[in-house]
Amino acid sequence: CPKPVNIPEMVEFLDHLTNPAPPEQFNVLIVDDEPELARLHAATLESAGMICQVVTAPEDVLSVLERFRADLVLMDLHMPDCSGQELASMLRQIPGYVSLPIIFLSSETNQERQFQALQAGADGFLVKPIEPRRLVDEVRLRAERMRTLRSLMVRDSLTGLFNHNTILQFLELAVANARRNTSPLCFAMIDVDHFKLVNDTHGHPAGDHVLMALSRTLRLRLRDSDSIGRYGGEEFAVVLNDTGLKDATELLDALRTDFSRIQFQANGQKFSCTFSAGIATFPNCPDPRRLTETADHALYNAKHAGRNQVAT
Numbered sequence: 001c002p003k004p005v006n007i008p009e010m011v012e013f014l015d016h017l018t019n020p021a022p023p024e025q026f027n028v029l030i031v032d033d034e035p036e037l038a039r040l041h042a043a044t045l046e047s048a049g050m051i052c053q054v055v056t057a058p059e060d061v062l063s064v065l066e067r068f069r070a071d072l073v074l075m076d077l078h079m080p081d082c083s084g085q086e087l088a089s090m091l092r093q094i095p096g097y098v099s100l101p102i103i104f105l106s107s108e109t110n111q112e113r114q115f116q117a118l119q120a121g122a123d124g125f126l127v128k129p130i131e132p133r134r135l136v137d138e139v140r141l142r143a144e145r146m147r148t149l150r151s152l153m154v155r156d157s158l159t160g161l162f163n164h165n166t167i168l169q170f171l172e173l174a175v176a177n178a179r180r181n182t183s184p185l186c187f188a189m190i191d192v193d194h195f196k197l198v199n200d201t202h203g204h205p206a207g208d209h210v211l212m213a214l215s216r217t218l219r220l221r222l223r224d225s226d227s228i229g230r231y232g233g234e235e236f237a238v239v240l241n242d243t244g245l246k247d248a249t250e251l252l253d254a255l256r257t258d259f260s261r262i263q264f265q266a267n268g269q270k271f272s273c274t275f276s277a278g279i280a281t282f283p284n285c286p287d288p289r290r291l292t293e294t295a296d297h298a299l300y301n302a303k304h305a306g307r308n309q310v311a312t
């Protein structure tokens with residue numbers, strides 16, 4: 001059996017989030033020592049719009065998974081060099097694959113042995129031969145459910161932006177990349193000014209509306225390579241890859257202007273909002289913790305200096 005390799009935690013997972021596949025289009029890795037059978041299952045799933053990759057040697061699974069971002073693994077149980085059961089429990093030890101759905105597709109009909117295989121950490125057991133329609137339905141059902149779960153785990157429900165934990169994971173990944181490529185990076189924290197007053201004056205639903213408008217403003221101007229998250233209540237965080245302090249300050253200032261120009265309306269009353277922001281840079285701040293502390297401190301200074309401004 002292949003040994004678990006040290007794939008950087010979350011990389012696989014986060015890549016999935018930045019480049020989501022079209023809905024319904026799932027990537028399925030098929031592991032089976034019988035090439036004809038594997039290709040038959042692949043053809044069945046491909047005819048339903050899925051993208052399949054076949055692996056007939058278990059020792060190739062890890063290297064293929066690093067290139068092919070599988071939504072689900074369809075795994076044979078009985079294979080000469082390494083059983084599907086061993087392979088599944090090995091995958092479960094790798095942080096990036098803890099939640100990857102694994103379904104056994106095997107000729108094994110003994111229920112005791114099926115159960116043992118499931119205990120390795122698999123999500124289902126299908127018996128060969130299988131009707132094509134059933135195979136498609138089973139795979140789609142589990143892949144869809146996992147996408148929904150992942151989305152709930154990583155996104156904020158009001159704005160659809162990444163949640164607090166996820167944006168911090170992106171920051172960690174971004175710092176590692178910036179260090180490797182010796183490129184700059186900025187981390188910014190944004191906080192709506194006097195937001196409590198917005199709620200108190202115009203009502204909580206109007207406040208929610210403001211938060212959604214701010215998230216749209218951020219999405220419109222930021223690049224695909226940047227990551228945006230809702231850090232807390234009315235606080236947002238952005239990771240700007242490959243960006244120096246001057247560009248980041250200009251960008252945040254442009255966003256500040258965009259946002260301040262939005263006209264809101266609640267109960268017949270018009271109003272507008274502003275935000276303050278604090279920016280920290282890598283490599284000045286050499287690690288994620290220093291970046292968040294420094295951005296937070298800069299934000300505090302922006303508030304203290306009168307709000308509606310960007311501080312560094």
Ligand code: GH3
Nearest residue numbers: 191192193194195196197199204207208233234303
């Ligand atoms: P400052 O300019 O110093 O940031 O003042 P502030 O009023 O914005 O800050 P404060 O921390 O006093 O108030 C934040 C408010 O944000 C309080 C909280 O009820 C509100 N809030 C947090 N999450 C949400 C949300 O999801 N929706 C709405 N409508 N309000 C929220």
Ligand code: MG
Nearest residue numbers: 033076078079
């Ligand atoms: Mg076999």
Ligand code: MG
Nearest residue numbers: 191192193195
């Ligand atoms: Mg505030």
Ligand code: MG
Nearest residue numbers: 191192234235
């Ligand atoms: Mg706040």
